[in-house]
Amino acid sequence: MKPAVIGLIGTLVLAGCTTVTYDGPGLEPIPGSITYNGQPRSKLTKSPPGSSFPHDFIDQYGQQVEETYVIQADRSLIIAHRRYKPIRFFGD
Helix, strand or coil, X not given: CHHHHHHXXXXXXXXXXXXXXXXXXXXXXXXXXXXXXXXXXXXXXCCCCCCEEEEXXXXXXXXXXXXXXXXXXXXXXXXXXXXXXXXXXXXX
């Protein structure tokens, strides 16, 4: 029984290590997004295409936003995911 469970866990871990490519059109940038005024001038040369990274900022309405960017083959960025975080007050 134990070898089967260990094998299943190992398979799930390896499945999570695959490279993810994002072929969608991406989300429209909002004020605070890295790509709001166009693509950044500096190219991300050390990060491989298909890799992703998060960016947190406060939008024009004061809400905290977390966006996930994916680096394309031409080194441009696409917003793959956006999440608005709930507003927290002191003492909550």
